[in-house]
Amino acid sequence: MDVSSAVQFGSLLRDARRRQGLSQAELGGDKYSGSYISHLESGRRAATPEVIDFLSRRLGVSPLEWGVSPAADPAQLVAGDSIEDLLVAERAWSEHDWAAAIEHSTQAAATAKAAGDMGRHWEALYVQAQARFSSGDFVGAARLAEELAEHETARRFGVARAQALSLASVANRASDRLGWAVAFGARAVEAASAAPPIILAEALMALVSAMSEAGHDPSESEPYLVRLSELTPRLNSEHSRGMIAWTMGTAAFVAGRVEVGREFHAVARTQLDARRDLRLWLRFHRSAASCLVDAGIQDGVRDLVRNAALGLEILGNHHDVVELRQVEAKLTLLEGDAVEAARIISGVLDDPVLGGPDISRGGSEEILAEALHAMGKTAAAKERFELAAREYESEGRLRAAVEAWRKASGEEVSRNFLTTT
Numbered sequence: 537m538d539v540s541s542a543v544q545f546g547s548l549l550r551d552a553r554r555r556q557g558l559s560q561a562e563l564g565g566d567k568y569s570g571s572y573i574s575h576l577e578s579g580r581r582a583a584t585p586e587v588i589d590f591l592s593r594r595l596g597v598s599p600l601e602w603g604v605s606p607a608a609d610p611a612q613l614v615a616g617d618s619i620e621d622l623l624v625a626e627r628a629w630s631e632h633d634w635a636a637a638i639e640h641s642t643q644a645a646a647t648a649k650a651a652g653d654m655g656r657h658w659e660a661l662y663v664q665a666q667a668r669f670s671s672g673d674f675v676g677a678a679r680l681a682e683e684l685a686e687h688e689t690a691r692r693f694g695v696a697r698a699q700a701l702s703l704a705s706v707a708n709r710a711s712d713r714l715g716w717a718v719a720f721g722a723r724a725v726e727a728a729s730a731a732p733p734i735i736l737a738e739a740l741m742a743l744v745s746a747m748s749e750a751g752h753d754p755s756e757s758e759p760y761l762v763r764l765s766e767l768t769p770r771l772n773s774e775h776s777r778g779m780i781a782w783t784m785g786t787a788a789f790v791a792g793r794v795e796v797g798r799e800f801h802a803v804a805r806t807q808l809d810a811r812r813d814l815r816l817w818l819r820f821h822r823s824a825a826s827c828l829v830d831a832g833i834q835d836g837v838r839d840l841v842r843n844a845a846l847g848l849e850i851l852g853n854h855h856d857v858v859e860l861r862q863v864e865a866k867l868t869l870l871e872g873d874a875v876e877a878a879r880i881i882s883g884v885l886d887d888p889v890l891g892g893p894d895i896s897r898g899g900s901e902e903i904l905a906e907a908l909h910a911m912g913k914t915a916a917a918k919e920r921f922e923l924a925a926r927e928y929e930s931e932g933r934l935r936a937a938v939e940a941w942r943k944a945s946g947e948e949v950s951r952n953f954l955t956t957t
Contacts, residue, residue: 543579545588548602550577552595557734557772563594593655593693598623618647618656625663632815632851634671638664658689658696662703669707670815672853675894678707682720698728698735705742709749710855712896714932717746725760733770740764741783751935754791761787778807782820789827797827815856818847822860829866837867858890858900865903874910881907898927902940909943918944 553563553573560577561570567590575581576591583591592599598619621644628636645660661684669677681704684690690697701724709717721743728739740760747757764780771777785800801824810817825840841863848856861884869877881904885891891900905920925940 542576542582545583545602546577546579549573549583549591552597552602553577554772556595556732557770557776558595558732562732563591565594589655593659594695596659618644618651618653618660621647622656622660622663625660625667629663629667629670632670634667637667638671641667654687655689658684658687661687662696662700665700665703665707669703669710670853672855674707674711674855678704678711678713678716681707685720685723694727695731695735698724698731698739701727702735702739702742705739705746709742709746711894712898712931712933714746714750718743718750718752721746733767734773734776737764737767737771737776737780740767741779744783744787748787748790749933751933754787757787774807775809775812778804778809781807782823786823786827789831794831794833797831801827814847815851818844818851819856822848822856822863825867826859826863829863829870832870834867834870841867854889854892855895858884858895861890862899862903865907869903869907869910874907878904878907878911896927896931898924898931898933898936898940901927902936905940905943918946 553560556563559570560573564570564573568587572581576583576587588599588602591597592602600619600623621640625637625640625644628634628640641660641664645657645664648654648656648660661680665677665680665684668674668680681700684700685697685704687696687700690700701720705717705719705721705724708714708720721739724739725736725743728736731739740763744757744760744764747760748754761784764784768777768780771780781800781804785797785804788794788797788800804820805824808817808820821840822844825837825844828834828837828840841860845860845864848860852860861880865877865880865884868880881900883890884900885897885904891897901920901924905917905924908920909917921940921944925937925944928934928937928940
């Protein structure tokens with residue numbers, strides 16, 4: 537690497553490090569000093585292939601993005617092939633072409649394993665797990681993420697292990713295995729204890745969200761919310777700070793602190809970047825609408841739902857559409873039109889895809905029960921409350937299940953869904 541190449545490499549390395557929110561010492565870890573990283577970034581030192589390999593793994597960046605080609609021995613050429621497939625997989629994932637992302641990441645993983653490049657093997661499988669999650673294959677994503685947490689690369693690098701465990705928690709939560717989601721979230725927080733702030737924040741958000749959905753008492757989440765709050769100023773990315781505000785706002789709604797939740801969501805709305813992840817931005821609007829409806833608030837919700845619907849119908853998976861329909865039905869019921877609410881949610885339950893076995897029916901069954909009760913159809917409502925309770929029990933939502941059983945027994949039905957969904 538000549539002087540000009542070293543300067544160019546140093547500039548790209550600095551940009552990649554800052555995007556991850558790492559200091560020079562944090563990037564070097566226990567292998568290279570912060571001073572040495574500083575020399576690399578200024579171009580005063582030229583990086584060897586071993587150094588480049590270490591830094592690219594730490595930052596999750598392909599050496600090709602830094603203009604560095606793999607060595608020309610046969611094993612490295614095979615690894616280079618895996619990098620090309622991996623780059624295509626990552627581009628496909630960013631463009632929501634989940635099938636192509638899965639195909640190329642699978643090929644990259646196989647090629648990397650054949651070359652003995654287990655770091656690249658882990659990276660390729662992680663991209664595949666992300667693509668499976670985004671496509672709605674939550675069970676497949678959870679299973680793969682769980683395997684990645686025990687991968688030899690994850691045993692060597694705490695960041696890799698923490699990321700895999702966080703994804704395992706999120707995917708298990710999405711597939712309604714809430715006990716596992718909490719367990720993996722707790723393990724992710726432990727694994728990320730010495731990791732950079734962005735990795736620890738990801739783990740904490742996964743755990744808090746899992747605990748909230750599983751019906752844990754809000755006081756149990758409080759220590760983790762405090763840690764998230766303390767991490768926020770240390771994150772360079774405004775989008776990442778917006779993710780934390782979203783998580784903390786939703787947790788506040790669940791705890792019954794509605795005004796605090798609205799304040800956090802207002803911050804998230806200004807910080808989340810639709811250009812960075814449009815689908816996530818749309819899902820935030822759907823989530824914010826759901827929190828408001830659950831708190832009995834109608835003002836501004838119809839606009840939030842409309843904004844979310846415009847994109848999620850195109851970019852979202854089947855689970856996104858179901859959650860959107862549930863919010864629409866709850867809002868319609870809150871507005872006093874029980875017949876229309878029942879029509880909307882019945883359409884979900886009767887649809888062969890949206891009402892399929894891989895998508896939770898508990899929330900939909902309870903909304904339909906609420907609508908039937910409002911229509912005076914007590915017997916039919918009781919049957920639906922019982923179905924919802926059984927679904928909640930199978931998913932580990934015990935608090936929600938208890939509420940549904942109470943309603944099935946004839947206790948007063950509340951329009952506040954906050955304690956039950």
